[in-house]
Amino acid sequence: MKRSALIPLPLAGCLLLAGCGVLPGGGEVTLDLVAADYGTDASNSSSIYWNKVARAFEAANSGIKVHVDVVAWADIDKHVAELIAKGDTPDIVQTGGFADQVAADRLYPVGDVLSMEAQANLLGSFSKAGQVLGSQYGIPFISSSRVFVYNKTIFEKAGIAEPPATWEELRKDADLIRTKLPKVTPYALPLGPEEAQAESMIWTMSGGGAISDSVGNYTIDSQANRDTFKWLRTNLVDKGLTYDDPGKVNRQDAFTAFTKGEVGMLNGHPALIKAAAAAGVQYGTAPIPRRSKDVKDVTFGVADWLMAFKANGHRAEIKKFLNFTLNKQNTLDFDEEYNMLPVTQDTLEDMSQNPAHQDLTQFLQNLPTASFYPYGDPSWDKVSSMIKQKIGGAVRSGGDQVLGELQSAAGAEASRAHQG
Numbered sequence: 001m002k003r004s005a006l007i008p009l010p011l012a013g014c015l016l017l018a019g020c021g022v023l024p025g026g027g028e029v030t031l032d033l034v035a036a037d038y039g040t041d042a043s044n045s046s047s048i049y050w051n052k053v054a055r056a057f058e059a060a061n062s063g064i065k066v067h068v069d070v071v072a073w074a075d076i077d078k079h080v081a082e083l084i085a086k087g088d089t090p091d092i093v094q095t096g097g098f099a100d101q102v103a104a105d106r107l108y109p110v111g112d113v114l115s116m117e118a119q120a121n122l123l124g125s126f127s128k129a130g131q132v133l134g135s136q137y138g139i140p141f142i143s144s145s146r147v148f149v150y151n152k153t154i155f156e157k158a159g160i161a162e163p164p165a166t167w168e169e170l171r172k173d174a175d176l177i178r179t180k181l182p183k184v185t186p187y188a189l190p191l192g193p194e195e196a197q198a199e200s201m202i203w204t205m206s207g208g209g210a211i212s213d214s215v216g217n218y219t220i221d222s223q224a225n226r227d228t229f230k231w232l233r234t235n236l237v238d239k240g241l242t243y244d245d246p247g248k249v250n251r252q253d254a255f256t257a258f259t260k261g262e263v264g265m266l267n268g269h270p271a272l273i274k275a276a277a278a279a280g281v282q283y284g285t286a287p288i289p290r291r292s293k294d295v296k297d298v299t300f301g302v303a304d305w306l307m308a309f310k311a312n313g314h315r316a317e318i319k320k321f322l323n324f325t326l327n328k329q330n331t332l333d334f335d336e337e338y339n340m341l342p343v344t345q346d347t348l349e350d351m352s353q354n355p356a357h358q359d360l361t362q363f364l365q366n367l368p369t370a371s372f373y374p375y376g377d378p379s380w381d382k383v384s385s386m387i388k389q390k391i392g393g394a395v396r397s398g399g400d401q402v403l404g405e406l407q408s409a410a411g412a413e414a415s416r417a418h419q420g
Contacts, residue, residue, distance in 0.1 A: 015401060024240065028063055029317050034080050035094030036304060037070050038142075038338040040359065045070060046089060049334055057324050072241065090309035091318050098130070098138040098307045103378040103417065106309050112134040113308040113319045118326050121344045126303055129372040138375060139306040140323065140343035143334060145366040146202055146300045148289060149268040150283040151261065154184055158264070164287035167206075167231060170265070170289045174241040177264040188266035189232065189242040191392035194250035197373070197384045198302065202267050202392045203228050205371065206290045206298045211387075212374045218414060221400075221407035228291070229394040229403065237395050247392015269302075270339050273359050285362040301370025379417035383410045 041047040047070045054066030071079045083090055089106070101107050101317060110119060110130065122140060130138030139249065150163050150196050155173075158180040164170040174186035190199055203212050219225070236242040243249045254270050257263045259279040276283045288298040306325075308318045310313070311319030324330070328346045335342050341363055342348045351357045352364050374380050386409055393402040 002351065006228055018305055028065060028177055029071055029108055029312075029314055030065065030067070031092060031312075031314050031317055032067070032083075032088070032090035033091045033092030033321075034069075034071065034076065034083070035095065035141075035306075036073055036076060036094075036096070038340070042338070046338075049337060052333075053325060053330055060321055060324070064320065066321075076149060085313075087342045089364050091309055091312055091314050092306060092321070093309065094306045095114075096304055097381060099132055099304050099376050099378040100381060101309070102132045102137045102376075103268065106311065106313060108308040108310055108318070110139055112315055113140065113322055114326070115319070116138045116325050118323050121326070121346060123345060123368055125301065125368055125370050125372075126343045128299075129303060130305065130373050132376040137307060138303075138341055139308070139326075140303045141306045142338070142340040143301055143303045143343050143367060143370075144341055145272075145302070145363045145370055146198065146267050146269055146288065147362045148265065148286045148368065149258070149272060149276070150284050150286070151170060151258070151285050152263040152265065153169070154181060154259070154264045155284075157181060163284060164266075164289045165287070165292050166293060167235070171235045171239075171241070174236065174264070175239070181264075184262060185243065185257065186241045186264045187236060188249075188254035188263045189236060189246040189247040189395070190251045190254040190266075191340055191395065192248055192250035192253070193388040194252060195388070197246070197387040198300070198388060199396075200250070200265060201359055201373070202288060202298060202300050202375045203232065203278065205300060206288055206295060207231070208291060210294045212377070216374060216414075218379055219408060220387075220404040220412040222409055227404060229399050231291070231397045233397075233399055245392070246395055270341065270360055273363075274339050278360065287362070299366040299370045301367060301372050301374065303375070305375070378388050378420045379410070379414040382413050382417075386410065386413075 027218050035050065037046040047068050050068045054068055058064060058066055080090065080093055083172060108187060124138035126143065127136055130136045130140060140163065148163060154177060158176040159177055160173050164173050170187065177184055177186040204210055208222055209228060209230035210219055211220050212218050254266055255268065255275065257273045258266060258272065259281055261281060290298065306322065308322065328350065330349045331342060331344055332350060335347065342351055348364060350369060386406060390402055390406055393399060
């Protein structure tokens with residue numbers, strides 16, 4: 001997941017992993033994998049995890065060695081591009097997207113580098129999200145989902161008995177909070193450039209709309225989306241029930257305010273739950289409110305991906321390593337270390353049944369039916385950046401014009417990307 005979107009904790013780095021396999025004529029093969037570091041400092045750097053996996057893999061696979069390196073998240077895409085330009089293409093990369101590499105014809109399809117058992121163990125919603133034109137190239141590695149999170153203490157003081165299920169209930173609850181607790185932000189609507197594409201996608205889905213349609217065309221300026229952003233403008237922003245200018249507020253700002261007891265409700269991911277618990281906030285989680293009960297439940301997911309490169313011809317060695325990496329113990333270790341969510345059936349079952357993960361129940365239930373960004377579209381990275389910068393204006397005066405401008409720009413970007 002790009003830090004966007006997935007990114008749940010501040011992500012600081014990326015990792016280079018190499019393994020080697022036996023060549024037909026004898027000797028060793030070196031595999032290079034670049035992967036994101038989900039740690040916050042050296043004490044919990046992902047290099048610790050990957051070195052452990054690498055050493056265990058080497059012990060089980062004679063003749064295959066693994067080298068580990070760490071690169072900052074902000075630099076990962078640039079770093080991979082530089083390696084490819086120098087002719088040092090990695091064998092495996094773990095980052096936030098894959099479609100651009102598919103467009104450049106650099107990747108093995110998943111069927112070439114995962115066993116049938118490993119493929120079947122992936123959650124179906126994630127396998128589908130990893131496809132480009134019907135073929136899967138992205139291998140999900142970790143995930144996150146979004147749920148509605150509220151401060152139980154604030155709700156109690158405002159006289160609210162249960163979390164809202166619809167937008168109208170949310171508006172009424174926000175109004176009660178504003179009346180009873182005027183110093184509290186009733187609803188945090190972060191549409192600033194950090195992760196506005198996630199918040200906006202959640203709201204479009206809960207309004208019966210979408211960012212793109214079933215065949216991949218962008219639908220940012222649909223009537224359903226116009227209605228959604230108009231509702232936010234007239235019912236939350238204009239009434240003072242959220243920020244004066246949501247386009248200037250980032251997700252982390254909203255999360256920090258929630259952990260300080262300054263926000264009544266918002267959409268959040270597992271990292272928020274962990275931070276709220278650490279701060280002593282009495283919180284609750286619930287399904288994301290919808291325009292009406294006729295709109296289907298919103299199950300929004302974010303993923304980060306593994307991809308396997310063809311350049312070095314190490315398909316057999318890559319397959320061994322990826323199958324090893326995706327076993328239950330390895331995936332469980334990573335998910336628990338960084339408070340992430342699983343992408344495999346057996347790890348999901350393990351975490352769902354473990355009382356230690358009871359706080360993640362609402363998140364885990366969402367995963368099998370989650371909807372995602374259009375990861376398979378090579379234009380998505382640039383379109384996502386456009387949304388981050390501009391979508392906040394859609395809840396201000398003239399918001400429909402903002403959606404129209406984004407629609408035109410996204411369409412043009414998609415045409416360029418699809419033309420190669």
